[in-house]
Amino acid sequence: MENNESNVLSELRRKIDAIDDQLLALLNRRACLAQEIGHAKAGQGLDYYNPGRELAVFERLVAQNSGPFPSEAVRRVFREIISASLSLEQPIKVAFLGPAATFTHQAAQRQFGFSAQLTAQKSIPAVFDEVRRGRADYGVVPVENTTEGIVSHTLDMFIESDLMINAEILLDISHDLLSITGKMEDIRQILSHPQALAQCRHWLEENLPDIPLIDASSTAMAARQAAEDPSSAAIASEIAASLYGLRTVKPKIQDNTNNVTRFLVVGRNLTGRTGHDKTSIMFIVTDEPGILSRMLEPFSRRGINLAKIESRPIKSKAWEYVFFLDLEGHVEDVAISEALSDLKVCCRSLKVLGSYPRCR
DSSP: HHHHHHHHHHHHHHHHHHHHHHHHHHHHHHHHHHHHHHHHHHTTTSSOOHHHHHHHHHHHHHOOOOSOOOOHHHHHHHHHHEEEEHHHHOOOOOEEETTTSSHEEEEEEEEOOOOEEEEESHHHHHHHHHHHHTOSSEEEEEEEEEEEEOOOHHHHHHHHHHEEEHHHEEEOOEEEESSSSOOOOGGEEEEOHHHHHHTHHHHHHHHTTTSSEEEOSSSHHHHHHHTOOOTTEEEEEEHHHHHOOEEEEEEEOOOOOEEEEEEEESSSOOOOOOOSEEEEEEEEEOTTTHHHHHHHHHHTTTTOOEEEEEEETTTTTTTOOOEEEEEETTTHHHHHHHHHHHHHHTTEEEEEEEEOOOOO
């Protein structure tokens, strides 16, 4: 009986080995084709990174997947296949708001894969500067959270910068309470980024009401500091716990289970049209009666869906504002182009921040 079971197991493993051999051969064939595409793009002066094409690949494969291999795993596997193929030509250099193990780091890895060359920066302006100077091909920065709202530093950078938005990333945010000992009774202070503390406010008030909360520059920095002090706990990610040798005191302590942060990929060029795009613009309007209604009318008249509108004060002029608008469609679409031309008439200035694939 045991010999029969052993023979069955050996035969199944032999079949898996044969499939693995086929997969390896196909991966190398795919890599060769990717290299040819890279050479063709170089000859035409095109960017070798195409977020719209990558998104189309993921969506096509997930739609075709009949299981039992999980669809999310399909996306992850092909994310790394594409990342490794791109690195054969030249590793993509990506600057992100660091340090390592922040949620922005996770977003960058999710978008570009582990074969990309990721470099941590100390601030959002530093990320923009790395891309502007050509030391990085792309940058990844947070722009808004479903719980805490907009990241004003990122919007302010677009006022000064000529960089374009090339892609958006949506990342589920899960906050864990971490410490060296993993014991609640050892905690004398809790460290984290102010947004993470705010996103866990109710849980902290109910479970650790008398423990002081200390601001840190990032969730990863909080984890690093907690790793040096047994009386400190950090609110950070699971990857931060692994990186800094911390134990989980309590997982998923965020107040809102639907806690998602949107990140932007910034680069130096406009992304091509995919048919499932979003366009971001910023503009300054003259201060006159009915101007807010007039600036939205060109989009309403053409049935263009507005995804978001935000305003930020102009620092150099009191009580004047710059507006940021997200709308569905690409700047090369006829309706979008016409609407922007109409809008420009009633604006002191208007700038397209980018057209890029909608993250769905």
